[in-house]
Every structure is written in C-alpha cells, then in structure tokens.
Amino acid sequence: xxxxxxxxxxxxxxxxxxxxxxxxxxxxxxxxxxxxxxxxxxxxxxxxxxxxxxxxxxxxxxxxxxxxxxxxxxxxxxxxxxxxxxxxxxxxxxxxxxxxxxxxxxxxxxxxxxxxxxxxxxxxxxxxxxxxxxxxxxxxxxxxxxxxxxxxxxxxxxxxxxxxxxxxxxxxxxxxxxxxxxxxxxxxxxxxxxxxxxxxxxxxxxxxxxxxxxxxxxxxxxxxxxxxxxxxxxxxxxxxxxxxxx
Amino acid sequence: xxxxxxxxxxxxxxxxxxxxxxxxxxxxxxxxxxxxxxxxxxxxxxxxxxxxxxxxxxxxxxxxxxxxxxxxxxxxxxxxxxxxxxxxxxxxxxxxxxxxxxxxxxxxxxxxxxxxxxxxxxxxxxxxxxxxxxxxxxxxxxxxxxxxxxxxxxxxxxxxxxxxxxxxxxxxxxxxxxxxxxxxxxxxxxxxxxxxxxxxxxxxxxxxxxxxxxxxxxxxxxxxxxxxxxxxxxxxxxxxxxxxxx
DNA sequence: CGACTCCTTGAACAGCGTCAACCGTGGTGG
DNA sequence: CCACCACGGTTGACGCTGTTCAAGGAGTCG
Numbered sequence: 001x002x003x004x005x006x007x008x009x010x011x012x013x014x015x016x017x018x019x020x021x022x023x024x025x026x027x028x029x030x031x032x033x034x035x036x037x038x039x040x041x042x043x044x045x046x047x048x049x050x051x052x053x054x055x056x057x058x059x060x061x062x063x064x065x066x067x068x069x070x071x072x073x074x075x076x077x078x079x080x081x082x083x084x085x086x087x088x089x090x091x092x093x094x095x096x097x098x099x100x101x102x103x104x105x106x107x108x109x110x111x112x113x114x115x116x117x118x119x120x121x122x123x124x125x126x127x128x129x130x131x132x133x134x135x136x137x138x139x140x141x142x143x144x145x146x147x148x149x150x151x152x153x154x155x156x157x158x159x160x161x162x163x164x165x166x167x168x169x170x171x172x173x174x175x176x177x178x179x180x181x182x183x184x185x186x187x188x189x190x191x192x193x194x195x196x197x198x199x200x201x202x203x204x205x206x207x208x209x210x211x212x213x214x215x216x217x218x219x220x221x222x223x224x225x226x227x228x229x230x231x232x233x234x235x236x237x238x239x240x241x242x243x244x245x246x
Numbered sequence: 247x248x249x250x251x252x253x254x255x256x257x258x259x260x261x262x263x264x265x266x267x268x269x270x271x272x273x274x275x276x277x278x279x280x281x282x283x284x285x286x287x288x289x290x291x292x293x294x295x296x297x298x299x300x301x302x303x304x305x306x307x308x309x310x311x312x313x314x315x316x317x318x319x320x321x322x323x324x325x326x327x328x329x330x331x332x333x334x335x336x337x338x339x340x341x342x343x344x345x346x347x348x349x350x351x352x353x354x355x356x357x358x359x360x361x362x363x364x365x366x367x368x369x370x371x372x373x374x375x376x377x378x379x380x381x382x383x384x385x386x387x388x389x390x391x392x393x394x395x396x397x398x399x400x401x402x403x404x405x406x407x408x409x410x411x412x413x414x415x416x417x418x419x420x421x422x423x424x425x426x427x428x429x430x431x432x433x434x435x436x437x438x439x440x441x442x443x444x445x446x447x448x449x450x451x452x453x454x455x456x457x458x459x460x461x462x463x464x465x466x467x468x469x470x471x472x473x474x475x476x477x478x479x480x481x482x483x484x485x486x487x488x489x490x491x492x
Numbered sequence: 493c494g495a496c497t498c499c500t501t502g503a504a505c506a507g508c509g510t511c512a513a514c515c516g517t518g519g520t521g522g
Numbered sequence: 523c524c525a526c527c528a529c530g531g532t533t534g535a536c537g538c539t540g541t542t543c544a545a546g547g548a549g550t551c552g
Contacts, residue, residue: 074398082398096387104391133379140386141342145350149391152320152328154400155445159540192499197399204540206500404507436530450508452532 007067007114010043022090022177023064024098024139028132035126042117046109050094055106062123063093068113069188070106070182073196083197085146086110086189088173095139098124109170110186154199159208162198167218173228187225212236253313253360254290260362268336268423269310270344270385275379281372288363292355298339299353309339310368314359318351319442324335329443332356332390332420332435341385344370357434400445405454408444412480413464428431433471458482 011018014036020029029036043066046052052070052111065087072084084105087093093107097120119224137171138221153162167187174185184239191205212218217233219226253478256263262283266275275282289312292298298316299305318330318340319379330351333339339353342367377469399408420431437451444451458464463479465472473479 068306072394074394076398076402080402082401084394084397095414099384099387105394126505128376130374130376130379133376133383136383137379137386138345140383140390141345144386144390144393147397148320148330148351149389150320151330151397151400152322154397155442156326158324190499196401201541203501203542206498207540210500438530447509448531449533450511452530453508455533 007045007112009114010066010116014039015035017066019066019090019177022088024092024095024136025132028127028129028134029179031131032129039118039126040122044115044117046113046115048109048111048113050109052107052109052113052115053097053103055103057103058074058100059094059097059103062097062118062120062121063095063115064117064118065089065091066114069110070107071110071193071197072107074105081196082199085150086170086197088170089177089179094144095136098127098136100124104197110193112137151163159200159204160212160236161197162200163194163205163208163212164217164233166194166198167225167227168233171225182226183228183230184219184224184226186223187220188223253358255289255360256312256362259283260285260287263312265312265336265423268334270338270341270382271373271378273381274373274375277377278375285364285372286368290361290363292359292361294355294357294359298353298355298359298361299343299349301349302350304346304367305340305343305349306354308343308364308366310362310364311335311337311339312360312362315356316353316359317356317439317443318353322353327442328445329439331396332416332443333391334416335423335425342390344373344382346370356439405444405446405450406482408446408460409440409451409454409458410479412440412444412473413473414483416478417471428472428475430465430470431471431472432469432470433466459487 013131014020014025015029015033017023020026023029025036052063067089070087070093073081073086074084075081078232082100093115094103094105096103127133153165157165170187171180171185174180179185190202191209192202194200194209195205196203200208209218209220213220215232217227217229217236219228222227260266260271260277261275263269266272269275271282299307300318313335316333316339318333319327320330321327333353339361340349340351342349344442346366373379399411403411416433417431418425420426425431437455438448440446441448441451446454447476457465459466459477461478463473463475463482465474
C-alpha cells in the first residue's frame with residue numbers, strides 16, 4: 001500500500017522558501033531581494049506521469065520544482081527511453097530554460113509535483129547579473145561533473161553497482177533537503193525508471209533488487225527505501241568513487 | 247606506417263588564432279581585444295600519452311588545446327578507465343580550470359599536442375565580464391547536452407551503434423575545424439581508447455571494427471579513417487538522434 | 493468484478509567479456 | 523644486420539551478465 005502524502009505548498013515569498021539554498025537563484029536572492037518580491041510566480045500542481053516540458057520546445061516558462069520528483073529523459077525512435085537524471089525539490093526543471101533555445105530533452109513528473117513557474121523572458125532579465133552568471137557557471141560545472149559520474153557508471157560498472165550507487169546518490173541529495181528519516185526515505189521510482197536510468201531492463205532490475213533484499217542490504221517496500229546495511233552496500237560499490245548526485 | 251605530421255604552431259597574437267572560434271574566449275576577444283594583446287601566454291608541446299592535468303589537482307594554469315588530440319578520463323580503483331570525452335583543437339583542456347577547485351577528472355594527451363597555457367588567476371580575472379559569463383553558461387549547456395547524448399549511447403545502444411556514432415560525431419567536429427579531407431580524417435585513437443570511451447573492451451571493439459570494415463562502411467588504416475559508406479553507417483545508427491560532438 | 497499497473501519468476505538466448513595464443517610492425521641495442 | 527621486445531591488433535573458445543519472451547500473481551481502482 002502506498003500512501004501519497006499531501007504535498008507541501010511554497011510560502012508567499014520566494015525569500016522565505018525552505019528550498020532557496022538548492023535553487024539557481026541563491027546569490028541574487030541574497031544580494032537583491034527586491035527583485036524577488038516583485039517577481040510574478042505561478043504555483044501549479046501537476047499529477048504524476050504528466051510531461052512538463054517536451055524536447056524541441058522553446059521554453060516560455062522557467063519551472064523550479066518545489067515538491068515531488070521529476071526526471072529528464074530522451075526517447076529513441078524505437079520507443080526506448082533513457083532517463084538522464086532525477087530532479088529533486090529546489091532544482092530547476094531545466095537550467096536550459098534560461099536560454100530561448102529548443103530543449104534537448106523532455107521532463108516528466110514522476111510523482112505528483114508542485115512547480116513554481118516564472119516567465120522565462122522576465123527571469124532571464126532578472127538573472128542578468130554578473131555574480132549570478134558566475135553562480136550559474138558553477139551550477140553547470142556540478143551538473144557536468146555528475147554527468148561524468150553517471151557516464152562512468154554506465155560504461156564501467158555492473159548492474160548491482162549501478163543500482164547501489166543510484167540509491168546512495170539519491171539518499172545523499174535527500175539528506176541535504178531533510179527528506180530522510182534515519183536511513184529511510186520515500187522512493188517513488190518504479191523498477192522501469194531505475195532500468196531506464198541505468199541502462200538496464202526492468203526484468204533485470206527486479207532480479208538485482210531481489211538479490212539486494214536477500215542479502216539484507218536494503219529494505220524496499222511501499223514506496224519506501226531503507227538502507228539496512230550501509231557497510232554492505234558500500235562494499236558492493238567496491239570503489240571510493242564519488243556518488244552521482246543528480 | 248603512420249606518418250606523424252609536424253604540428254602547427256599558434257600565431258604571435260591570440261587575436262589571429264585560426265581556432266579562435268572554438269575557444270571559450272570568443273565574445274571577449276571580439277569586444278575587448280586589448281585584453282588579449284596583453285595576456286601572457288606560454289606555448290608548450292607535450293608528447294603523446296603524457297598526463298596534462300590530474301584529478302584532484304587545483305589548476306594553476308588554463309590550457310587551450312591548439313593542435314593534436316587529448317581526452318578527459320577517470321580511473322576506477324581497479325585500474326579500469328572511463329574516457330569522458332575527446333578534446334579537439336580550440337577547446338579548453340578544462341573549463342573547470344576557470345575555478346580554483348579540484349579537478350574531478352584527469353586529462354591526457356592522445357597524440358603529441360600543442361597547448362597554450364595561461365595563468366589561471368589572471369585568466370579568471372580577464373574573463374570576469376558579464377557577456378563572457380553568459381557565453382560560458384552557453385558552452386556548458388552544450389557540454390551537458392553532449393553528455394546526455396553519450397549517456398544515451400552507453401545506456402541504450404549496441405556496440406556497433408556506439409562506434410558508428412563516435413566516428414560520425416568526431417568527423418563532424420573535425421569538419422568544423424577544417425581537419426578533414428573529403429570523407430577522410432586523421433584518427434589517432436587506439437582500439438583501447440574507443441573501448442574505454444564507449445564502455446566496451448578492446449577485444450570487442452576489434453571485432454566490431456572488423457565487421458564494419460567487412461561491410462564496407464569504413465576504411466580504417468594507418469591512423470586514418472574514411473567514411474566509405476555514409477548511408478550504410480547512418481542506417482546502423484537506426485535513429486535520427488543527434489550525434490555527440492565532444 | 494474486470495482492467496490496469498507493477499512486480500516476479502523461469503527458460504532460452506545473445507551480446508559482450510575474458511583468457512589466451514598469435515601476428516605484424518617498428519624501434520632498440522648488441 | 524639481426525635478435526629481441528613492446529605495442530597494437532586479430533582470432534578462437536568459452537562463459538557470464540544481462541535480455542527477451544512469456545506467464546502468472548498481488549495490489550488498486552472504478
């Protein structure tokens with residue numbers, strides 16, 4: 001049985017937003033809060049599975065994910081899917097939306113989701129600030145570094161290692177957001193999502209998860225994941241490599 | 247027999263550099279050329295196989311590759327390697343060097359290589375310009391988009407598709423630089439490099455290349471690659487997906 | 493109740509990896 | 523000049539990891 005908790009709503013003002021620290025706007029909010037008092041914002045709730053932005057679109061809105069999970073993906077012509085990354089609260093649905101160029105990927109809601117939508121043109125104007133630009137470069141450096149880690153996962157690691165690293169990477173990001181309870185957290189991914197993110201099939205993910213449960217490394221039930229044997233999981237990784245965070 | 251042509255040298259002034267358009271400095275060079283007249287630059291030649299920057303280093307130099315090929319990579323604790331991308335003339339050895347933070351990957355010379363080295367601190371100061379920052383964000387968007395493509399390759403495509411896409415992607419970048427002759431170009435990758443970039447083994451790359459030669463799709467000999475049957479290669483890809491460029 | 497989603501399990505199979513032997517080329521040193 | 527070696531590539535035999543296809547079960551929703 002899966003309990004879908006009611007999603008929280010953002011406060012009136014962005015300046016008091018609990019997830020400020022994870023957004024792309026942080027430095028500007030600190031230095032020029034007046035920009036954010038004036039900024040028009042539209043809060044929308046979107047059901048699970050809905051496509052939020054589509055590849056090829058030229059975005060007119062900049063979305064920041066306030067609550068829930070989403071993911072970036074591309075489709076191949078034969079219908080197969082590659083999930084590029086999971087998006088957690090505080091993150092922009094796409095930094096790319098800050099440019100008026102076509103999206104190179106699509107984004108879909110994984111759970112029900114609360115979005116803050118800003119007008120793209122106005123946001124571009126607002127963020128037109130030297131310190132902010134530098135911050136964006138930093139953000140992108142992080143994103144690229146994460147992409148490198150994921151590339152290494154897909155290129156050089158076994159199914160079990162990939163799954164373990166995905167879980168620990170997500171846990172770390174959730175910890176930073178205060179979204180874990182002890183060693184447990186909400187884990188809304190279907191096995192198909194895990195498979196499409198890690199370059200596997202859902203069937204094989206099922207087998208892999210069974211083995212990980214069997215070994216006592218994890219408990220995964222009711223949409224909730226518990227890291228039961230952290231040391232054991234770390235050993236699976238077999239490598240001091242940093243974890244993907246995105 | 248492999249003929250190693252003598253590498254070209256950059257002109258006295260960056261402003262006349264034939265590869266300007268591929269660098270990260272383009273907008274600033276156009277708007278404030280005086281900055282580049284004053285900029286100290288050190289031109290160095292580095293032999294094949296030498297490591298140029300090492301993961302964990304905090305870079306004190308910013309390198310732009312003037313001639314030759316290099317690649318970004320990481321090593322796993324068991325010694326296996328993942329090549330993250332190939333670097334072609336005009337590209338920064340690492341945009342990351344623009345921040346005084348530790349490198350998250352290493353870079354090695356694939357061929358003999360000519361580098362232009364700038365003092366990192368000075369370059370950071372020079373590039374401290376709003377339009378330039380915006381350009382850097384654009385550059386990073388491209389890099390991330392390429393990473394997404396490669397991720398999709400490793401996650402969802404067969405060995406043959408990966409190899410074909412790597413070749414066509416490299417060809418496209420070389421065409422832009424005027425480094426192709428008809429359908430042919432210098433191709434200094436060993437099979438091991440291809441394997442480490444694509445998440446395969448060298449043995450399997452050997453078999454894959456044999457099959458591609460057999461089918462008449464490519465001619466690969468003496469460090470030179472010819473796209474013999476472009477249509478055939480495109481069909482192998484089986485997909486209208488854009489090509490990785492980096 | 494039926495329809496749907498998600499997961500599990502089995503059996504057969506394929507793609508790619510591993511191990512190992514061998515070959516051609518070019519470079520080096522005696 | 524030749525012996526030797528290092529390097530990159532090729533090929534075969536074999537097997538593991540992960541895929542494919544298919545059937546069935548458990549939970550949920552209308």
